[in-house]
Amino acid sequence: MTAPLTTRPPAPAAARSDDFRAEVRTFLASPEVREELRRFSDLPAGREPGHLEVFRLLGERGWLAANWPVEYGGLGLRAVDAATVAEELGLAGVPDVAHVLSVDIVGLFLLMAGTDEQKARHLPPLARGERLATVLYSEPGVGSDLGSLRTTAEREGERWRVTGRKIYSQKSQFASQALCAARTCDGTGSGITLFLVDLTGPGVRVSPIWNATEERFDDVTLDVLVGDDDRIGPLHAGFAVLNTCLALERTGIDYQAKVRRWFDSVRDTAEQLGLLGDEALRQRLVALDTEILAGRLLAYQAVEAVDAGAVDPVVSARSKWFNTELARAVVELALDVAGLAGTATRWDGEPGWRETVEGIYRESPNLRLSAGTSEIMLKVVATLGLGLEG
Structure with missing residues (x-):
């Protein structure tokens, strides 16, 4: 059976x-x-x-x-x-x-x-x-190491002058505001303060960074004045706030939903092509479907921790890592099911890029990189969860 x-x-x-x-x-x-x-x-x-x-x-x-x-x-x-x-x-x-x-x-x-x-x-x-609001964290040569940010905010009278360059932000070309992390004093893990910056005013330049996906990254150069009323959180202590909020952001709910949608599309395609008679393929589908369901349970465990006021960065990192790594397995399965047709793109007159195998192939790496790379998630689990040396 x-x-x-x-x-x-x-x-x-x-x-x-x-x-x-x-x-x-x-x-x-x-x-x-x-x-x-x-x-x-x-x-x-x-x-x-x-x-x-x-x-x-x-x-x-x-x-x-x-x-x-x-x-x-x-x-x-x-x-x-x-x-x-x-x-x-x-x-x-x-x-x-x-x-x-x-x-x-x-x-x-x-x-x-x-x-x-x-x-x-x-x-x-x-x-x-x-x-619409966006975030300005990463910088050239810094990436995920937010403790090494070089964008600065210096006092000018009653305001702060924020100067620097941020890269890999998304939707900055549409956003009216951005949450910006800037250095307000010397230090590595300390000295970071968060500001809400007006992206529509003078001193802001937004340039595209074209990439393999169809939702571009942005290169944002800042030389703006920001008041104290748009400083978010404590002075020089934004790094701690960042770490807390990142744990809340990494429940994995949005990632697992996307992976589930992709998998359902692959399964439907296999059925339409009459491939479900292949027992090896069926077992592969069942195994991956089970993993996605497990990822969903991990994600809801992280969400329930938020409701309980007991946010655990290890639980969040585990869910984020597990659910986003599944994207790679779904894409590999999609390519095997679709064959040569899986290389068709929107430029070939096919449906929108989110509906094609080629489209999810290009989008899937972003899941493993955004909100903390898979490697960072494993480090969180290893150091905070297992007590291993960093």
């Missing part, structure tokens, strides 16, 4: 809110959302989505930042409810980079470290999907 191939599994019991999930899923399957995704898929080469209308529609319902307090545009729900939205966005094929940057990263920093005035001023537009 051959093993059955599963379809999209339900959420773990501890994380389930069936009515809310069904409502979000129904909305994302609505004609207005599907039409927007079709328009996105039809974008010519070199164009990418910016601030999607679907985010504004989610914001109208309070779903874009469902776990934020009501006064800041959310619904006051749990982290698991916000994870439900993120998961359903990924499963529906909605481009999620802008949502992750604005809500899950910049919004999270503001919630954790911002003043009441900063929260009231900045969070509602993000929650309503009216404003």
Whole structure:
């Protein structure tokens, strides 16, 4: 007897809110959302989505930042409810980079470290999907080593002059604000302060860094004045805030949803091509499907830790590593199933790049690199989880 191939599994019991999930899923399957995704898929080469209308529609319902307090545009729900939205966005094929940057990263920093005035001023537009924010961390020659940043913020009267160059940021060409890490005093792991920078004002230059994917990176040069009212968190202690927020960011929910969507597409293709009679392929599909389900459980374990107020960087790193490494296995399977047809691109008149094997082949490495590389995740698990020397 051959093993059955599963379809999209339900959420773990501890994380389930069936009515809310069904409502979000129904909305994302609505004609207005599907039409927007079709328009996105039809974008010519070199164009990418910016601030999607679907985010504004989610914001109208309070779903874009469902776990934020009501006064800041959310619904006051749990982290698991916000994870439900993120998961359903990924499963529906909605481009999620802008949502992750604005809500899950910049919004999270503001919630954790911002003043009441900063929260009231900045969070509602993000929650309503009216404003897009991004992050400016990495620099030339620095990469993931945030303790070695060279961008500086120096006092000029009542303000700070932020000068430096940031690379590999995304959506900066669309964003109005950016959370920028800058050095405010000498030191390695210390001396970093976070500022919210206006990207629409003078002293900001955004240039493209073209890459193998179709969502470009940006090269951002800064020479701007920032007031104390846009300094986020304590002076010289931004590195500690960064480490805490990164653990919250790395639940893996958005990654596993994307991997699940890719896998489901591969399985459907195998069925359409009449390949499921191959027992070796069936067993390979079943094994990978089981791993993806396990990754989902790891992700929800990390989310539940957020709700319990017991965020563990090891749990988050483990989930992020496991779920993003699965992307490589899904791509290899997709290439084997599709064969030569898997090399077709949008330039060949095929569907949008997210719907082609060639497209996910180019996108998949980004999962393993963003929010901390796989190597960094393994180091976190080894040093903090196993007590090994760094």
